[in-house]
Amino acid sequence: MAAIIQGDKTMFHPIRSILVAVLAMAGLAAPPARADINVGVTLSLTGPAASLGMPAKRAIDLLPKEVAGQKLNFILLDDTSDPSVSVRNFRRLVDEHKVDVVMGSSVTPSTIALVDIAAETKVPLMSLAASARIVEPQDEKRRWALKAIQNENLRPVAQDFIKRYEAAYGPNSASIFSANVWDAGLVLRAAIPAALGKGKPGTEAFRTALRDALESTSGVVTTQGVTTMSRTDHVGYDKRAAVLVQIQNGVWKYLK
Template sequence: MKLKKTLFVALGLAFAAGAAHAQLKVGITVSATGPAASLGIPERNTVELMPKEIGGQKVTYIVLDDASDTTSAVKNIRKLVSEDKVDVVLGSTTSPNSLGMIDVAAESQTPMIAWAASSRIVEPVDEKRRWVFKTPQNDSHMSTAIVSHMTSNNVKNVAFIGFADAYGEGWYEQFKSVAEARGIKIVANERFTRTDTSVTGQVLKMMAAKPDAMFIAGSGTPAALPQKTLKERGWSGKVYQTHGVANNDFLRVCGADCEGTLLPAGPVLVADQLPDDNPVKASAMTYIKAYEAAHGKGSVSTFGAHAWDSGVMLQAAVPEALKKAQPGTAEFRAALRDALEGMKEVAGAHGVFTMGPNDHLGLDQRARVMVQIQKGAWKLVQ
């Protein structure tokens, strides 16, 4: 009996001690395997570089893999908020996963910072999306950059080919609305899939429409296939791609066939070429140096930088929230949400974040640049 009592006391003490030295718990679900793995792996690697201590609090990261699957992502966030009782959730990599996680974040009143691009993750800011923020640029940021480059280069007719999924469809809608408002005509609209072994049919149809420029909306190395086929069929005009191809694997696979390709991208892609007075340059270089020190030169990608930016946000917001409450409590989570929403001019690797009650992304035109592939490298277009 006595022994039992001692044990209880000891346990109680242990819990009390745990509460006194509360630590910040960050739950992460990332698509480190499955179709989105080429985005998820650099993101997971970036987590290892995130701050280990913020505002005097030790930070613990709990990383789960969702295999690019929405059901697993939702299961992961449920586990993170109910079992691990995390203070904030980061991720996931893809838009469908992040959209699925919104309900759980809102229900458990846990702030969530998504690493996926769809604007629907944070718009409109309603009762549920109050708790949700995201770091990647909206597609509309990127499509306005492309369209204004097209208008200033006298492109009137464009042939479009995109992924036959939410990515291609979303880009088509975005691009169409912006392009038509500026008087650009879309003369062909084709689709292909990530796993296609040939896009000759689509490319022939696009070339038959005699456009001034081709626009390929695909992400990662699969987007090289239409461009290689265009080259093979003798197309020598302008080709636009989206920021989804902004990684070095794309350059490797596409090789000389992608010379001259134009694309919008986050400034981190060409950070060393930015003018020194650009507010993003310093913060982007910090990330690149940290990542390359850990994973080797030339290993950095823009996708990992989205994860890094969520760490930057935490570093800005957590000290504010700590003034109001201790981690591990509902009050702290609410305070952290308020602090994230109140962020002003926080420079990350992809741009400068200024949030507001109706803007849970907070990026402006400083978050994108036009880039051209020249001699197998990314070159800033002035």
């Protein structure tokens, strides 16, 4: 029976005890509370690559903060354009902030340095750098690395992104570096619902399910093309991502 404290006396109330027991059993039967999805981000906000990192940071601020009814928390760290700091950031995001996925970094050296740690910690890495070496050749380590970056393409999705970005930061402020973040967000949002059915955010089961869902995304339209990933292709773009452009009067023009 549950004890009831009244002044300096302890009494036992049988009805209260039954209510407490029933509530406890109900709590055990109820579904577990949904945990937030923590998304780590390491970008070059200072140092030589800051001109790439700052537009990406602004795009992070525009990403939706909820997917499939699940809250997304973005934790952003500056790697100062230094691969060693990028590595420390990844570990800090995993150890301190318990992230389920990491986006970054802004340049290839700082991103390649993260591939081994992503595999070691079993936390998916969504590259914002362009080098094929980050995801190729596919092996057990690179299976944890994916990227949604290809050639720029002015599709409806791209037009929507440019409209949002320039509304927030001014005319002609959008760039490929901010688009890379937006595209990573599009692919991540497409993968999260499938992963939620196989594990709770914050657990290794969820992170593994998220990796599997990311490499199973199909027909995701980004600002740069249409991506369909697989176990052996962690980029996923086909020939629709290739376009011809010309510089006319100092401005890029797409050739149809």
